Structures are given as structure tokens and as C-alpha cells.
Amino acid sequence: MNCDEFKLRIDDLLDGRLSAAEAREAEVHLERCPDCAAELAETVGLAARIAELPRTLEPERDPWPGIAARLAEDRVARGRFGRRELAVAASILLAAAAVIGAYLIGRQQALTASAPAAAPAAGAVEAEALLASFDALGVLDYATTRQALLEVLERRREQLAPETFALVMANLELIEESMARIATALGADPGNELLQRQLVTAYRRQVDLLERAARLPSRV
Amino acid sequence: MKRKNLRLLALVVLLVATATAPLAAAQPVNERHPVAAGAEVSIENIAGSLTISAWEQPEVEITGTLGDGVEGIEVSSNEEGIEIEVKYEENFRGRHTSETELVIRVPQGSPLDVETVSCSIAVSGVTAPVELESVSGAIRVADRPQALEAETVSGSIDVASAPDGAELASVSGAIRVGSSQGRVEAENVSGSILVEGGTLGGGSFETVSGEITCKAIPGASGSIDMETMSGSITLVADPGAAASYELETFSGTISNQFGPEATRTSQYTPEKELRFSTGSGGPSISLSSFSGSIKLLSR
Numbered sequence: 141m142n143c144d145e146f147k148l149r150i151d152d153l154l155d156g157r158l159s160a161a162e163a164r165e166a167e168v169h170l171e172r173c174p175d176c177a178a179e180l181a182e183t184v185g186l187a188a189r190i191a192e193l194p195r196t197l198e199p200e201r202d203p204w205p206g207i208a209a210r211l212a213e214d215r216v217a218r219g220r221f222g223r224r225e226l227a228v229a230a231s232i233l234l235a236a237a238a239v240i241g242a243y244l245i246g247r248q249q250a251l252t253a254s255a256p257a258a259a260p261a262a263g264a265v266e267a268e269a270l271l272a273s274f275d276a277l278g279v280l281d282y283a284t285t286r287q288a289l290l291e292v293l294e295r296r297r298e299q300l301a302p303e304t305f306a307l308v309m310a311n312l313e314l315i316e317e318s319m320a321r322i323a324t325a326l327g328a329d330p331g332n333e334l335l336q337r338q339l340v341t342a343y344r345r346q347v348d349l350l351e352r353a354a355r356l357p358s359r360v
Numbered sequence: 361m362k363r364k365n366l367r368l369l370a371l372v373v374l375l376v377a378t379a380t381a382p383l384a385a386a387q388p389v390n391e392r393h394p395v396a397a398g399a400e401v402s403i404e405n406i407a408g409s410l411t412i413s414a415w416e417q418p419e420v421e422i423t424g425t426l427g428d429g430v431e432g433i434e435v436s437s438n439e440e441g442i443e444i445e446v447k448y449e450e451n452f453r454g455r456h457t458s459e460t461e462l463v464i465r466v467p468q469g470s471p472l473d474v475e476t477v478s479c480s481i482a483v484s485g486v487t488a489p490v491e492l493e494s495v496s497g498a499i500r501v502a503d504r505p506q507a508l509e510a511e512t513v514s515g516s517i518d519v520a521s522a523p524d525g526a527e528l529a530s531v532s533g534a535i536r537v538g539s540s541q542g543r544v545e546a547e548n549v550s551g552s553i554l555v556e557g558g559t560l561g562g563g564s565f566e567t568v569s570g571e572i573t574c575k576a577i578p579g580a581s582g583s584i585d586m587e588t589m590s591g592s593i594t595l596v597a598d599p600g601a602a603a604s605y606e607l608e609t610f611s612g613t614i615s616n617q618f619g620p621e622a623t624r625t626s627q628y629t630p631e632k633e634l635r636f637s638t639g640s641g642g643p644s645i646s647l648s649s650f651s652g653s654i655k656l657l658s659r
Contacts (some may be wrong), residue, residue, distance in 0.1 A: 148623065151613075151630065169536055179627060301478070304495055308512055309532050311549040315568055318589040322650055325610060329629055338650050341587060348491060349531060349549060354494055356513065357406075357477050 141165040146176045150183050289350035299358040308353045315346045379563075384564045386458040387426040393435050393442060394419045398488075400441035400471040406448060407478045408460035409497075414468035414485035420444065424462040441470075459600040472505075479514070498533075504541070524561060528553075540576050552591075560584055562643070567591045569652075575659075578603055593647045602639030607656065608632070609649045617658040 141149075141162075152158050153166055170177050183330050211217040297305055319342045395401065395418055403410060404524045408427055415421075420442060422433060431447040446460055447534050460479070466472060469488050474481050476494045483490060492499050492510045499510050504521035510529075516533040519526065524542025528535050532551045537544060539558035546553045546564075552571040555563070560619035562582035565572045575596045578584055586593045596604065599618035607622065611630045614622035622634035647654045 147627070148621070151624070151632070182627075250579070301495070304513055307532060311568070314550055315589075318568055318650065322589070322610075325629070325650075329626070332610075332629070332631070334610055334631065334648065335650075337608070338587075338589065338648075341566065342568070342589065345547075345549065345566070348529075348547070350512070352529075352531075354509070357404075357475055357493075 141169045143169075143173060143176055146170075146173070147179065150180060154183065190237065195265070224246075285347055286350060289354050292354040293350060296354065296356075296358075300353075300356060304356065308349065312346060312349060315342055315349065318342050374471060387430070387432075388422050388424075389399075389426055389433060389462065391435075392421050393418050393431070393437060393514065394444050395437070395467050395470060396439050396470075398469060399437075399439065400473060402441060402473045402475075403464065404444070404475050405446040405460060405462070405479045406476065408462070409480045410476065410482070410484045411461075411463045412472065412474070412481070412486070413463075413465055414487065415465045416468060418467055419464070420467075423464075423467040423528045425458065426462075427458040427460040430460055440445065453635065521558070537576075543582065560643075560653045577601070578643045578645060581641070581643055583646070583648045585648075586650045587646075588652045589650045590652050591649070592653045592655070594651060594657060595645070595647060596657045596659050597645075598659045601639060602637075602642030604637040604642065604644050605656065606644070606646045607648075607654050609652070609654055611651045612649045613646040613653045614652070614656075616656045619656065 146166060147164065149158060149166060153163065158166060170180065293308075300308075319339060320333055322339045322342060326332060326339060329335065365434045365653075393554055394455045395577065397418060401420060403412070421442065426432065426446070429449050431449055433446045434443075434447050436443050444464070446462075458624045466486065468485065470486075471484050471488045472483065472490045472492075474483075474490075474492045474494075476497050478496045479494065480497040480499070481492050481494055481590045482500045482502070483492065483505075486503070486505050488503065488505060489507035490505040490509070492501070492508075494512045494515045497512070497516070498515045499512060500518045501508060501510070502520050504523050506523060508523055508526040510517045510526075510528050512530045512533045514532045515530070517530055517535045518538075519528065519536070522528075522540045522542075522544050526537075526540070526544045528537070528544070528546040529548070530551045531549045533548075534551050535546050535548055535553045537546070537558070540560050540563075541554055541558055542560075543562035544555065544560060544565075546555075546566075548567045548570045550569045551567070552566050553567060553573070554571075555565075555574045555576045558576045559579050560574070560576045560582075561579040563574075563576075563584045563586075565574065565586045566588070568571070568591070570588070570591045571594070572586050572588055572591060573594045573596075574584075574586065579596065580600065586595065597618075605619065607616070608625075609622075610648050612632075614634050616622065616634060619636045619638070620634065622632040624648050625631045625633050647656070
């Protein structure tokens with residue numbers, strides 16, 4: 141087995157999908173090739189970090205109390221300060237906070253992995269960079285839309301069956317978890333087109349779900 | 361003796377009350393209303409079941425029973441269409457011992473628009489465009505209408521034969537298409553999407569965590585896109601049919617029974633992709649996931 145063949149089989153090796161003979165060939169190659177040994181170690185480290193991410197980003201079991209509380213705070217703030225500016229700022233922060241947090245975690249991990257001695261990135265600059273990329277992807281409208289739809293959904297909560305509301309919230313949570321995972325990966329690889337597409341798709345799915353939930357027919 | 365008679369009387373009253381309660385709750389319905397040719401039929405009901413079929417008469421026939429808490433059926437019509445709404449008592453607090461179960465026959469060529477909450481919807485024989493929406497009720501479409509849109513939250517969607525341009529969406533309900541003809545679009549969040557057969561002139565299938573399985577034969581052209589975050593994608597295709605494939609996943613796996621193996625696109629991330637063609641021309645098929653597995657199986 142040469143280096144190219146080994147690199148192509150790293151995932152299969154880690155997933156235990158190599159035959160006994162192939163695994164032995166890989167082992168022999170590793171013993172005499174420090175470059176491939178280093179790449180294997182790097183891949184193992186990356187896989188371990190990815191495996192850890194969902195646990196570090198796991199939201200509350202029921203995210204609604206937190207969302208409702210933030211909505212309430214937002215309403216109070218609007219009364220005290222400029223309504224339009226605060227609404228825009230709050231909606232962007234509300235929508236982007238979790239994703240930016242995930243992005244920063246991924247970015248920090250990538251920096252740590254590639255240059256352990258490097259100084260930590262400035263969070264505000266990274267957040268601005270990510271927001272700029274959101275703007276380029278056309279998702280800042282999403283933040284405003286999402287906020288408005290969450291408010292409509294909150295007002296309609298009593299009109300929906302509790303199990304329907306719970307199901308909608310559970311699926312919104314599922315989408316947000318996916319968004320956080322994608323954002324973490326995007327933090328480590330900001331130019332990745334697949335991840336950018338997936339993140340935009342996740343945003344769209346969330347708005348679609350909120351729109352549908354906001355216009356669901358009422359129960360008796 | 362008096363005490364014994366009183367106990368007997370109480371028992372009789374109880375038995376009579378128990379026996380008559382369901383009869384009083386379930387109100388039979390049997391009515392007909394004329395419908396202008398081509399006029400839309402709109403139906404709204406909250407709970408129970410709706411069985412809708414087409415016939416050749418220029419009228420709507422409503423039969424079945426109305427359940428607890430139902431005031432009656434309100435029907436209004438004009439040249440553009442007829443609206444049928446099951447009206448519920450606003451403050452009904454009684455026990456639901458019977459559901460509203462309606463069998464409705466509509467003119468075969470009338471477009472159909474049905475909205476329910478927990479009421480199931482079964483449609484057969486309608487050839488005009490059909491639009492169905494339910495929250496938790498199951499939707500079943502037995503024949504191929506001219507156009508179809510179906511949406512649920514948790515109810516399943518089962519379409520025997522999807523027309524070109526069919527749009528199906530759910531949140532957690534399973535979506536199944538028995539046979540497709542033309543383009544089909546389906547979206548789900550945690551529920552699955554299954555296209556069992558037919559020919560796909562194009563398609564878009566998206567989930568967040570639900571499985572996507574497609575066994576339909578891709579048409580001669582067009583594009584078929586399947587995308588999921590953490591669900592799996594399985595496409596069963598003919599290795600001999602011309603098509604261009606593009607498979608990519610960030611951290612999932614890609615397995616391919618009839619083409620080359622996927623390769624990693626970066627030494628720093630687990631991302632993999634696989635692009636290849638069988639023959640020349642044919643449809644463009646794109647399968648994409650974030651962490652879900654992608655399988656391309658040989659038919």
C-alpha cells in the first residue's frame with residue numbers, strides 16, 4: 141500500500157471497514173511512513189472533536205421558555221428604546237447568537253489544531269465576519285422574518301393543540317441543532333461551499349416550518 | 361321494598377342514559393348541493409375523517425355522521441365554488457364519544473381544497489387539481505389528480521400516483537409516493553420520504569433528519585436533488601441508464617454499488633465527494649448530506 145492508497149482508506153480504517161489483509165497492509169505502511177501516521181493522527185483528532193461538538197452545544201430540552209423570555213425582553217426593550225433599531229438588532233442577535241457561538245467554537249478549534257501557539261481570534265471580529273457572510277448569503281432577512289414568525293407563533297400558542305405545539309418546537313430544535321453543527325464545521329472551514337449551502341438550506345427550512353406553524357388551522 | 365324499587369329505577373335510568381347517549385351524539389347527515397361546472401369544492405373540518413370520492417353528477421353529496429360538539433354543516437356557494445364547513449360549538453366541554461365521519465362525493469372535474477386539524481383525509485377518483493392540508497390527520501390520495509399539493513405536520517401523506525409538479529410537505533409525518541410521473545417535490549423535517557416507483561422527470565427531496573429513499577426511475581433529462589442534514593439518502597438506480605451523479609457529504613459516508621469510490625476533498629476535513637457519469641446525457645442527480653449516509657444502489 142502506498143501513501144495515496146492509504147489516504148483513500150483512512151476513513152474505512154477508522155470505521156473498521158477494511159478487511160484483515162487490508163488492515164495489515166495499512167499497518168505495515170504506517171510503520172514506515174511518518175507522514176501518513178501524522179495524517180491518521182490528525183484525522184482521529186478531528187473526528188474526536190467533531191464527535192464532541194453536539195454535546196458541547198446541546199440546547200435545553202425545551203427551548204421555548206428561553207425563546208419566550210428573550211421575546212419578552214425584546215418587547216420591554218422596544219418600549220424603552222428606539223423600536224426599529226432594537227428590533228433589528230435583537231432579531232439578528234437572537235437568530236445569530238447560537239450559530240455564531242458554534243462558528244466561533246469551530247474556528248477556535250481549527251486555529252488550535254493548525255497553530256497551537258497562535259493567539260485566540262477576536263470574537264467580535266469573527267462574529268462580524270460571519271454576519272457579513274450571512275449578508276452575502278442573503279440570510280439577514282431571515283433573521284427578521286424568523287423573529288416575526290416566532291412572535292406570531294407565541295400569540296397562537298393557545299390555539300394549537302399542545303402536542304402539535306410541542307412537535308413544532310421539537311423540530312425547530314432539531315433544525316437549530318443541525319444549524320449549530322454546520323456552523324461549527326463552517327467555523328473551521330469558512331470557504332466550504334457545501335457547508336454554506338447546507339446552512340442556507342437549514343435557515344430556509346426553519347423559516348418554512350415557522351411559516352407553516354404560524355398559519356396552522358386552530359383546534360376547537 | 362321501596363328502597364329496592366328505587367334502586368331498580370335508578371339502574372333503568374342509568375341504562376337508558378348510557379344507551380341513548382351515543383345515539384344522541386352522532387347526528388346523521390345526508391344532503392346534496394348543486395355545483396357549477398369546474399367550480400372549486402372547499403371543505404373544512406377539525407376532527408374525525410373525510411372520505412372524498414368523485415362522481416359524474418354536478419353536485420356535492422354529503423353523508424355520514426356528525427360527532428360530539430358539532431353544531432352542523434355550513435354550506436355556501438356561488439359560481440366560483442362551494443364551501444363546506446363543519447361548525448363546532450365554541451365552548452364544547454363534553455366527552456367525545458363519537459367523531460365526525462363524512463363521506464363526500466364531488467364532481468370529478470371540480471378542483472378540491474381540504475383543510476383539517478386532526479381529521480384524516482382520503483381522496484379517490486378526483487382528476488382536477490387537489491390541495492390538502494392537515495395538522496395531525498393522515499392524508500391518502502388513491503388516484504392521480506391533475507395537480508397535487510399536500511401538507512401535514514405529523515400526519516402521514518400517502519400518494520398512490522403523484523402527478524407532474526406534485527408538492528408534498530410534512531414535519532414529522534412519513535411521506536410515501538407509490539408511483540411518480542413527472543416532477544415531484546417533497547420536504548420533511550424528521551419524517552421520511554419514500555418514492556417507491558414510477559418515473560421521475562425531476563425532483564427535489566429534502567429532510568433534516570428523516571430518511572430519503574427513491575426507487576423511481578429517473579427520466580431522460582431534468583435534475584433530481586436530494587438533500588438532508590443528518591438523515592440518510594438511498595437511491596436505487598439502473599447502472600446502465602445515462603445519468604450524471606454528484607454525491608457529497610461533509611461527515612457522513614458514501615457508498616456506491618456501480619461507480620467509483622468517493623474521495624476526500626480535503627486532508628483537514630472528513631468531507632467526501634463522488635462525481636461520475638454513466639453513458640452520455642441523461643438527468644443530473646445530486647445527493648447531498650451534512651452527516652447522513654448516502655447510498656447509491658444498483659437496481
